[in-house]
Amino acid sequence: xxxxxxxxxxxxxxxxxxxxxxxxxxxxxxxxxxxxxxxxxxxxxxxxxxxxxxxxxxxxxxxxxxxxxxxxxxxxxxxxxxxxxxxxxxxxxxxxxxxxxxxxxxxxxxxxxxxxxxxxxxxxxxxxxxxxxxxxxxxxxxxxxxxxxxxxxxxxxxxxxxxxxxxxxxxxxxxxxxxxxxxxxxxxxxxxxxxxxxxxxxxxxxxxxxxxxxxxxxxxxxxxxxxxxxxxxxxxxxxxxxxxxxxxxxxxxxxxxxxxxxxxxxx
Numbered sequence: 001x002x003x004x005x006x007x008x009x010x011x012x013x014x015x016x017x018x019x020x021x022x023x024x025x026x027x028x029x030x031x032x033x034x035x036x037x038x039x040x041x042x043x044x045x046x047x048x049x050x051x052x053x054x055x056x057x058x059x060x061x062x063x064x065x066x067x068x069x070x071x072x073x074x075x076x077x078x079x080x081x082x083x084x085x086x087x088x089x090x091x092x093x094x095x096x097x098x099x100x101x102x103x104x105x106x107x108x109x110x111x112x113x114x115x116x117x118x119x120x121x122x123x124x125x126x127x128x129x130x131x132x133x134x135x136x137x138x139x140x141x142x143x144x145x146x147x148x149x150x151x152x153x154x155x156x157x158x159x160x161x162x163x164x165x166x167x168x169x170x171x172x173x174x175x176x177x178x179x180x181x182x183x184x185x186x187x188x189x190x191x192x193x194x195x196x197x198x199x200x201x202x203x204x205x206x207x208x209x210x211x212x213x214x215x216x217x218x219x220x221x222x223x224x225x226x227x228x229x230x231x232x233x234x235x236x237x238x239x240x241x242x243x244x245x246x247x248x249x250x251x252x253x254x255x256x257x258x259x260x261x262x263x264x265x266x267x
Contacts, residue, residue, distance in 0.1 A: 017075035023066035024083045030059035031091030038102040049106070050166050052099055053159040057233070059091035060152050081137070085130045092155035093126030100185055103162050107178055118185050122158075125189035126151045132193070146198045149191035149241055153198070157188055157241050160234035167230045191241055196248030198240070 034055035037048040066084060070076045097119035104115035129148050136147065161181060165174060 016079050017070060017073075017077055019073060020066045020070035020075055020080050021083060023062045023069060024080065024087045026062035027059045027066065027084075027087040027091050030055045030062060031087070031095040034059075034091070034095040035098045038098045049099065049103060049162065052095075052102075053162045053166070056091060056096055056099070056155050056159040059087075059095070060156065063088065063091070063152055081134070085134055088151050089127055089130055092151040093123050093130070096155040096158050097123045097126075097185075099162060100158055100181070103165070104182070114182055118182050122154075122185050122189040125192045126154070129192035145200065148194050148196065149188065149198055149244060151192060153237055153240055154188040154192050156233065157237040158185060160230060160237055163230035164234050188241065191245060194245075194248065196244045198244040 034052040037052035037055070040048055063084070066080070070080055100122070101115050101119040104119075105112070129151055132148070133146070158181075161177065161184065165177060165181075168174060
C-alpha cells in the first residue's frame, strides 16, 4: 500500500463536506461559549457556570450527529476526522477543564494551585487520548469498543457533577462532593489514557433495530433525565466511567490468575 503524495493530499482539500463540518463547528462553538462564560468576570457566577456546563452537553449532541450525518450522506473524509478531533479537544478537553477551574476557584479551593494543575492534567490526558485514538483508527478498522474512556464521557461526568453542585448548593452532601471533585478530575483523566475497554454507548442505543421493549425503556430513561436532569445525567455518565474501570480491573485480575496457574503448571 503506497502513501499518498502531497499533491494528492492537497487535492482532497479542494472540497470539504459541508453539512458534517457545520455540526463539527457547532461542537467547537459550544466549547467556546462554555469557556467564554467561565472566564466572564462577575460577582455572581452561578448562572453562567450553569449554562457553561450545559454547553458541554450541547457539544455532545453536535459530536454525536456529525459522524452519523457524514456516513448517511457519504461525506466521510480525512478532513472531517481531523476537524472532529480538534473539536473534541476544545469542547471535551479544554472547556470542562476551564469549567472545573472556575468552579473550584468560586468555591474557594484550599490550594489555588489545585484549581490550575488538576484541570491542566485533565487537558493533557484528553489530548493524549485523542491522539492515540487517531493513530489507532488509522491503523485498524472500526471497532465496537474504545480504548480508554471517551473524552465526551469524561467531560459529561465532570460537567454533571458541577450541575448538581450548582442546583443543590445547600444539600448536606454538597461539601463532600466538592472534596471529591478534584480527585474525580484526576480519575477521569487517567481513565481516558488507560487501556480499559469501553463500549460504544451511542451505537448500542441508536444503532440497528431494537425491540419495542427497548424503545419503552429508552423513552422512560429520557423522561427520568428530563425530570431529574442533573442527578440522572451525573449517574449515567459516572456509571459508564466506573463500569469500564471495574471491568478493566476484573480483567487484569483474571489475567493475573490465569498467568499464575500457567506458571504453576509449568513448574
